[in-house]
Amino acid sequence: MFDSLIADMHVSRLIPEIFVIGLALVAILVDVVLPRGRSTRGVQITVLIGLFAVIAATVLGKENTGEAFGGMVVVDGFTFFFRLLLAIITFLVVLVSEHYIERLNIRIAEYYLLLLFSLFGMLLMAMAQDLLIVFLGIETMSVSLYALVGLSRQKHTSNEGAIKYFLLGAFTTAIFVYGIALMFGVVGSTNINDIVTFLSGLGDSMPLLAWAGAGLILIGFGFKAALVPFHWWSPDAYEGAPTTITAFMSTAPKAAAFAAFLRVFYIAFGEMWGEWTVVLWWIAVLTMTFGNLLALRQDSVKRMLAFSSITHAGYLVIALLTFDRIGAAAMLFYLVVYALMNLGAFLIAIAVNRDESEEKGYWFDDYKGLVFRKPALALAMLVFMLALAGIPPTAGFFGKYYIFASAVNAGFVGLAVIGVLNSAVSVYYYLRLVVYMFLRDREAREREGPLWITDEITNVVFLCLVLVLLVGLFPDALLTFATNSVKMLL
Amino acid sequence: MTPGDYLPILIVFGIVGGFAYFSLALTHLLGPRRYAPIKQDTYECGVDYVGDSRQRFSVKFYLVAVLFLIFDLEVVFMYPWAVNVRTLGWFGFVTMTIFLVLLTVGLLYEWKKGALEWE
Numbered sequence: 001m002f003d004s005l006i007a008d009m010h011v012s013r014l015i016p017e018i019f020v021i022g023l024a025l026v027a028i029l030v031d032v033v034l035p036r037g038r039s040t041r042g043v044q045i046t047v048l049i050g051l052f053a054v055i056a057a058t059v060l061g062k063e064n065t066g067e068a069f070g071g072m073v074v075v076d077g078f079t080f081f082f083r084l085l086l087a088i089i090t091f092l093v094v095l096v097s098e099h100y101i102e103r104l105n106i107r108i109a110e111y112y113l114l115l116l117f118s119l120f121g122m123l124l125m126a127m128a129q130d131l132l133i134v135f136l137g138i139e140t141m142s143v144s145l146y147a148l149v150g151l152s153r154q155k156h157t158s159n160e161g162a163i164k165y166f167l168l169g170a171f172t173t174a175i176f177v178y179g180i181a182l183m184f185g186v187v188g189s190t191n192i193n194d195i196v197t198f199l200s201g202l203g204d205s206m207p208l209l210a211w212a213g214a215g216l217i218l219i220g221f222g223f224k225a226a227l228v229p230f231h232w233w234s235p236d237a238y239e240g241a242p243t244t245i246t247a248f249m250s251t252a253p254k255a256a257a258f259a260a261f262l263r264v265f266y267i268a269f270g271e272m273w274g275e276w277t278v279v280l281w282w283i284a285v286l287t288m289t290f291g292n293l294l295a296l297r298q299d300s301v302k303r304m305l306a307f308s309s310i311t312h313a314g315y316l317v318i319a320l321l322t323f324d325r326i327g328a329a330a331m332l333f334y335l336v337v338y339a340l341m342n343l344g345a346f347l348i349a350i351a352v353n354r355d356e357s358e359e360k361g362y363w364f365d366d367y368k369g370l371v372f373r374k375p376a377l378a379l380a381m382l383v384f385m386l387a388l389a390g391i392p393p394t395a396g397f398f399g400k401y402y403i404f405a406s407a408v409n410a411g412f413v414g415l416a417v418i419g420v421l422n423s424a425v426s427v428y429y430y431l432r433l434v435v436y437m438f439l440r441d442r443e444a445r446e447r448e449g450p451l452w453i454t455d456e457i458t459n460v461v462f463l464c465l466v467l468v469l470l471v472g473l474f475p476d477a478l479l480t481f482a483t484n485s486v487k488m489l490l
Numbered sequence: 491m492t493p494g495d496y497l498p499i500l501i502v503f504g505i506v507g508g509f510a511y512f513s514l515a516l517t518h519l520l521g522p523r524r525y526a527p528i529k530q531d532t533y534e535c536g537v538d539y540v541g542d543s544r545q546r547f548s549v550k551f552y553l554v555a556v557l558f559l560i561f562d563l564e565v566v567f568m569y570p571w572a573v574n575v576r577t578l579g580w581f582g583f584v585t586m587t588i589f590l591v592l593l594t595v596g597l598l599y600e601w602k603k604g605a606l607e608w609e
Contacts, residue, residue: 002581025595032602 010068013075023050024116031109043109051091058083073127081485082126089252096456118144122256131180131190149241161240176220182213192268199271224257228286238306247346250309251339280321288314288422302362322410330402332482337399341387344464367436385430395471
């Protein structure tokens with residue numbers, strides 16, 4: 001009786017996601033079996049092996065594409081791209097975490113479990129073809145992140161960030177669901193293919209309700225991607241979270257939010273796109289400018305990177321609003337590049353920070369004379385800062401170049417100019433850090449504490465560094481991959 | 491459907507609200523008022539009340555409530571399945587097994603973490 005239903009499920013297409021959930025279950029059991037307080041190492045190793053299996057399953061199942069679960073999700077090149085990106089980011093974050101949570105005195109296995117659950121949510125978002133699955137993915141991701149942000153319980157900043165993120169996030173979720181409900185009221189379905197079929201049949205007589213629904217859904221995505229004016233939670237949440245989580249949050253969930261944003265707006269609301277570009281134009285300008293202006297004034301590197309992550313989301317919106325294949329490919333390209341350079345920068349910030357028990361920490365002052373103390377680390381930081389500022393020969397340059405080129409190509413010359421100007425402003429605060437590193441003064445010598453460098457941090461920073469330079473010199477391979485990944489969307 | 495079609499609903503809302511306020515106002519105006527200490531007391535199912543309601547109590551209660559909620563909802567899913575178990579066949583059985591495995595791991599987790607111990 002259920003044969004057709006089972007055949008429609010195509011469970012084999014979801015093997016990476018099933019692996020993630022299975023891995024979470026195994027990790028819970030490992031945590032329970034090992035003696036209390038000493039289980040995190042075992043859980044970490046389990047999770048690393050499991051994530052390797054997830055990545056392997058993704059690569060091996062690359063050809064197994066198509067819809068699954070009756071069209072609720074779709075596995076295509078786009079899904080493949082984000083599965084790889086998200087799983088690899090999670091892998092790297094888990095790799096560097098063990099010593100760091102020991103340093104923060106939060107050695108609990110739930111750290112890894114929550115990372116896995118949020119990875120599962122993000123994977124759902126990347127493959128969702130139904131607004132309800134998008135919602136489910138967003139919630140699975142967010143609820144785990146709320147807890148992760150507040151993990152260093154003895155710090156006020158951590159609690160503050162978590163509660164702000166949680167309250168605003170819960171509120172935005174309600175707005176997002178309301179948008180879905182309105183859309184369902186218009187179309188009678190939450191499937192994005194049904195939505196586009198219905199809306200394109202309407203022609204010019206688009207009902208007001210559809211605009212309202214799409215607008216509320218836009219707010220939901222804007223919040224998750226921390227776009228101005230829905231960004232208020234992000235600086236505090238980023239600052240309060242354990243820094244490995246900040247690195248994770250500013251890369252993976254952002255990528256997942258943009259993945260779902262792109263799929264939903266390009267496919268479901270493609271008919272309304274002309275008008276949304278006006279809204280997104282302003283969002284892009286505000287996001288870039290606002291993030292930049294506030295990043296200028298920070299004296300904490302962690303907070304500076306938090307605001308700079310808002311700015312980078314603004315660049316991504318530029319690529320998004322072009323509504324063509326070139327722009328979408330530029331966005332995917334930039335997401336990878338941004339993940340690499342941001343992970344690297346945050347990990348070095350962890351290494352340089354002297355005292356984790358301090359409420360804020362991560363001062364610019366700690367970087368004074370870094371190049372004389374640890375030249376390799378300082379040079380790596382230099383490369384990441386140049387990449388974030390978008391200066392060749394790093395990958396950051398090509399990331400920005402493709403985005404602005406796609407904007408010009410789609411006729412948004414003004415927006416591209418504003419983007420370039422913002423990029424020029426951002427050079428100031430990125431290079432300010434570089435200047436600090438090259439300063440030699442006596443006062444700094446006295447403040448010097450030992451650097452906190454573990455083997456894992458060295459390895460991951462080195463990997464990010466090599467990739468940032470490699471992609472900067474040979475961007476074609478990644479760009480081709482990104483272009484192929486968005487083929488089925490447009 | 492045009493917005494005009496919803497007019498009856500709006501009228502019903504008006505009648506409901508109007509009736510509620512009308513009866514409140516009427517009892518307020520006409521009803522006799524004789525106060526006594528017992529009448530002014532907090533109503534607690536007819537029993538004499540004990541202390542103030544604004545006191546702190548242990549976070550353990552919340553934990554128990556949350557844990558209860560999960561396994562209470564489990565039953566909500568199991569009942570419809572149990573009723574239709576023949577129709578659903580192996581498909582339903584496998585689905586339910588997966589669901590129960592997930593929950594069992596959760597139970598094991600909270601048990602081993604000591605969430606079920608009161609002290």
